[in-house]
Amino acid sequence: MSFASLTRLLILAALWGGSFLFMRIISPELGASATAFGRAALGAFGLIALVAIMRVPMRFKGRFLATLALGAINSGLPFLLFAWASRSLPTGYSAILNATTPLMAVAVGSLVFGERVTGAKILGVLLGVAGVAVLTGAAPLSAPVQAAGGITACLLATACYALAGFLTTRWIAQRGGLDSRLVALGSQAGAMLLLLPFAAWQLAQEPIALQRVPAGVWWSLLALGMLCTSLGYVLYFRLIADVGALKALTVTFVIPLFGLFWGWLVLDEPVGWAHGVGGGLIAVALWLVLRISSMPTTRRTKAA
Secondary structure, rough: HHHHHHHHHHHHHHHHHHHHHHHHHHHHHHHHHHHHHHHHHHHHHHHHHHHHHHOOOOOOOHHHHHHHHHHHHHHHHHHHHHHOOOOOOOHHHHHHOOOHHHHHHHHHHHOOOOOOOHHHHHHHHHHHHHHHHHHHHHHHOOHHHHHHHHHHHHHHHHHHHHHHHHHHHHHHHOOOOHHHHHHHHHHHHHHHHHHHHHHHHHHHHOOOOOOHOOOOHHHHHHHHHHHHHHHHHHHHHHHHHHOOOOOOOOHHHHHHHHHHHHHHHHHOOOOOOOHHHHHHHHHEEEEEEEEHHHHHHHHHHHHH
C-alpha cells in the first residue's frame, strides 16, 4: 500500500471512528431518529454536490430503486440503530462492535446465501463472539440493561451492513455494475426516505426546543453528515479503486482505535482492560476471516 493510500485509510478511520463520537454528542439532544435522518440528509446533499462538481452522469441504468432499497438496509437502519445505541454506549464500545461487520458477513453468507463456511471462518466468528462477551460482561456501565440493548442494536446494524454487501453484488454488480458515486447517492436518498417517518414521529411526540440545543450539537451533526458520511464515502471508494476491496476493508481494524481515542479525548470516557481484551479478540477474528477470504482469490489468480 502506497503512502498516499495509507494516509487516506488513516483519515477514513479517523472520520468513521469520529462518527461514533458525534452520535454520542447528538443523540441525547436530538434523539436517535432525528440524528440518523440528519446524517443521511446531509450526506445526500454532500454527495449531490460531489456528483455535480465531478460531472458524473446521472444514469442509474434502471437500478435507481435498487440503490434506494440498498440505502434503507446499508445506511438507514444502521444509522438509526447506532444512533439509538449511542445514547447508552460509550463511543469506544460502538466503534469496536462496528468492527464485527466481516464476522456478520460470514454468518449472513452461510445462513442466507449458502456461502461455504471453513473451519477458520467459524473460529473467527467464535473469537468475535468471545470479544463481544468480554465487552458486555466486563464493561463498567451504569445501566446494564440499556447497555445490552445498545450492544444488540450495534450487532443488528452490522448484520444490515453484511446483508447489504451481498445484495449489492446481486442487485448491482451482477447486473453490469454502476458508478460507485451514484450507488452512494442513491443509498443516502433511500436512507432519507426510510428515516423520514421515524424522524417525523419522534418530533411529533417530543418536539425539540431548537434554541436550547447547544451549538456544538449542530456542528457535530454537520461534521457527521458532511465529513463522516459524504467525505468518508469518497475516501472509501478511492481506496477500493487504488488498493482493492480486501485491503480497503482493513480500515475496520483501525476504526476502534480512533473511536476509543476520540471518546477519551473529547468526552473523557475511560479506557480499560475490557477494551483491550475484547477489541483484541475481535481484531484476531477479523484477521482470520479477511485473510482466509483472500486465499481463494490468490489461488485463482495464480492458476490463471
